[in-house]
Amino acid sequence: MVFRRTLAWSAGLSGLLVGVSLVSATLGYADIGPLAVARVVLDAVAVPTVGAGGLGWVSPFDLEVSRTTATIVGGLRLPRIALGAVVGFALALAGTVMQGFFRNPMADPSIIGVSTGAAVGAVAFIALPVSVPFGLPAFAFAGALLAAFGVYLIATEGGRTPVATLLLAGVAVQAFLGAVISYLLLHAGDGLETAIYWLMGHLQNSTWGRVRVALPVVAVFFVILLAYTRELNVLLLGEEDAHTLGVEVERTKHVLLAASSVVTAAAVAVSGVIGFVGLIVPHVMRLIVGPDHRILLPTSALAGAVFLVATDTVARMGPAEMPVGIVTAALGAPFFLYLLRRREVHAL
Amino acid sequence: MIRLDGVAVELGGTTVLESVSTTVETGQFLALVGPNGAGKTTLLRTCNGVLTPDEGAVRVDGEAVASRSARALGRTVATVPQETTLAFDFDVRDVVAMGRTPHRSRFATADDADREAVEAALERTETARFADRPVGELSGGQRQRVLLARALAQSTPVLLLDEPTASLDIDHRVRTLSLARELTADGRTIVAAVHDLELAARFCDEMALLADGRLLATGPPGEVVTADRLESAFGVRTAVATNPVTGTPTATPLPERSSADRRVHVVGGGRRAARVIGRLAGTGATVTAGVLPAGDIAATTADAVAGELVTAPPFEAIPPDRRAAAADLVEAADATVLTAPVDGANATLARRSRRLLALENTDPPPAATVVSESELPAALSAEPSRRSTTAPR
Known part of the structure; x- marks a missing residue:
């Protein structure tokens, strides 16, 4: 029964994601209608076909698409929408896992220092006179994982990682890394604006290349986390109960921590620190589909994708484009307060 | 069969259990009694593998608990904890179904055996009535019965109960313990920490009296519940008599004598x-x-x-x-x-x-x-x- 509900909800949300994405692709300075968007998408569809030169990718449709339209939709808007979907998916996924793992309503993907670590990496790259291809995402990704691993090492003693210690270690490390970021910003010079912009979280320089880097990572770890949804449920009963119910508690915690850290790191590396998606979306979905992670995890992730695509559309529609992190926080925080006042999230 | 051999446990530098040795035969109901802090819960936690003894070993059916995987243990030993912290609000049936966790492979959905075990557990614990309500809405006593149902759904040969009757009314105390009694007839081995000496004596086969982490006495309730033993365990004078209704021992604590008494x-x-x-x-x-x-x-x-x-x-x-x-x-x-x-x-x-x-x-x-x-x-x-x-x- 859970399985059928999960499929139904996932299908519905996937449909919503496609719809929101198509609408988003029609919005922007250039006036491109839904039909034109559909034609660009269909034109890009290719199937492997054996032709004169051997096996090749051939489009089954022969549609008249202007080069300008193809560039705007296929080269600018769609990669940004796709990246927004991947990042939103990843953040909401990691947020759901962290809230369940910590049994704490305030937990979000950055709670064990992943985002702050990524920020240190990114700002360091911007401030330092180095130049590497894919340098910024690579630095951010490395910083994120180093911070998470550091927090884990600090909180682990004798093979056990108590979640309360982990939480406090995360807070302390975040405070320390915050100091490092401030110091680096002081010396960022010309890079200051870029750095601040990155810290706010945006999807402006989205390319298919970034999608190709982030998507496989998120997909692989999503499958891993999906395999641990039952353990996540049982862990909500407390670690001792989980042990008596046959869960290898410490090993499960390691998997959950590592997987959600990597997923968050991948998202933050390509988009900067976009807040509130990983905090709000899981709460909303929990109200709708209930606390069972078997259904909550995939639906939260999909809803996160929808939410970020939609908010990023708003972000790029304004007179002066602003980082989507501002929009998610500006919309997310009041909504969260509303939920809090209605006492929907008090009992976690 | 559960066998404890010289079990000693230290927690945070304090010795909580010291050279505890005893055997619970298959199909027997052992009641653990003793004052607060005697080590009853700790003893149960060594039996379900949550704690590893610093000395000695606990064996269930000949296999050391400490060396078995959580999954294997989850199929052998079920535990009813005193209380549980249920974070997000699951329905009662969902919580009971979590008892099936050790029996399912990672991606398998519930099969008929799972569903039958869950429904049977709900029936036996009289929780079926509120099976579709969120656990958070239940009273403490109802929640305790849900935990019992979860343990039953686990279908294990050994059942450990930690104060299973603590927040129950008098009716459900008796029902819970007689259910435990019935389960021994199915060949299950039961160890229960029980505060109520009279109830414990009434339903168990054997009784183990713990005090200060040591086993003071084990045996049939009539041999364990004596004024002398209770005084050395609980530090209080008691009057031990035979309950005229059940024929089992009953102990009534007496106030301490003052020195200037008359x-x-x-x-x-x-x-x-x-x-x-x-x-x-x-x-x-x-x-x-x-x-x-x-x-x-x-x-x-x-x-x-x-x-x-x-x-x-x-x-x-x-x-x-x-x-x-x-x-x-x-x-x-x-x-x-x-x-x-x-x-x-x-x-x-x-x-x-x-x-x-x-x-x-x-x-x-x-x-x-x-x-x-x-x-x-x-x-x-x-x-x-x-x-x-x-x-x-």
Whole structure:
């Protein structure tokens, strides 16, 4: 029964994601209608076909698409929408896992220092006179994982990682890394604006290349986390109960921590620190589909994708484009307060 | 079968269990009793593998618990915890279904065996009625039964219960323990920490008395529940008697004696005397009684709570040595209480008292002050104790 509900909800949300994405692709300075968007998408569809030169990718449709339209939709808007979907998916996924793992309503993907670590990496790259291809995402990704691993090492003693210690270690490390970021910003010079912009979280320089880097990572770890949804449920009963119910508690915690850290790191590396998606979306979905992670995890992730695509559309529609992190926080925080006042999230 | 061999556990530098060895045979119900902090919960946690003993080993069916995987243990030992922290609000049925976790492979959905086990567990624990309600809406007692259902759904040969009746009403206490009793008939082995000695004695096969991390006694309840053992375990005097309804031992804790207490001697037998003896003992006085017919209910009570007691064979003249012994007690007492009309030897005794109090309808001698049963403790303390006021002779 859970399985059928999960499929139904996932299908519905996937449909919503496609719809929101198509609408988003029609919005922007250039006036491109839904039909034109559909034609660009269909034109890009290719199937492997054996032709004169051997096996090749051939489009089954022969549609008249202007080069300008193809560039705007296929080269600018769609990669940004796709990246927004991947990042939103990843953040909401990691947020759901962290809230369940910590049994704490305030937990979000950055709670064990992943985002702050990524920020240190990114700002360091911007401030330092180095130049590497894919340098910024690579630095951010490395910083994120180093911070998470550091927090884990600090909180682990004798093979056990108590979640309360982990939480406090995360807070302390975040405070320390915050100091490092401030110091680096002081010396960022010309890079200051870029750095601040990155810290706010945006999807402006989205390319298919970034999608190709982030998507496989998120997909692989999503499958891993999906395999641990039952353990996540049982862990909500407390670690001792989980042990008596046959869960290898410490090993499960390691998997959950590592997987959600990597997923968050991948998202933050390509988009900067976009807040509130990983905090709000899981709460909303929990109200709708209930606390069972078997259904909550995939639906939260999909809803996160929808939410970020939609908010990023708003972000790029304004007179002066602003980082989507501002929009998610500006919309997310009041909504969260509303939920809090209605006492929907008090009992976690 | 569960076997504990010299189990010792240290938690945070404190020894919580020390050389605990015992065996619970398959299909037996062992009740763990003992004061708070005796180590009952810790003992259960070594049996389900949550704690690894620092010394010794716990074996279930010959295999050491510490060396088995959580999944293998989850199929062998189920635990009903005292309380559980349920973070997000699951339905009762969902929580019970979590008991099936060790039986399912990672991606498998629930099969018929799972569903049957869950429904059966809901039925047996009488939780089916609220199976579709969120656990957070239930009362503490209902939640405790849900945890029991979860453990039953686990379908394990060994069941550990930690205070399974703590927040239950009297009806469900008995039902829960008789359910545990029934489960032993299916061949399950049960270890339960129970605070209520009387309930424990009534439903278990064997009892283990723990105090300060050591096993003081194991055996049938009748052998374990004795005033001496309970006093050394709990540090409180108890009156142990046989429950007339269940035929199992019952222990009643008594208040501590104060050093400046007074002595009261009770003359007369029967229920009324038994009540008075219990009541006076409850005020902290040293109560003596006699001469009572052996086997009289007052004699039984006095035997449990009173300081000294003189009995004589019933339906016979009281032997002179018994009479003298009782006279000594009367003379030593600050006051003597007459609880029934007396004649013969007992009437003579009453006359030798320092201060004579008599309950109503006892046909008392003129020297007696008549008081009601409820006024008695106050009447006795109104007069200062002899030892505290009389100058040394």
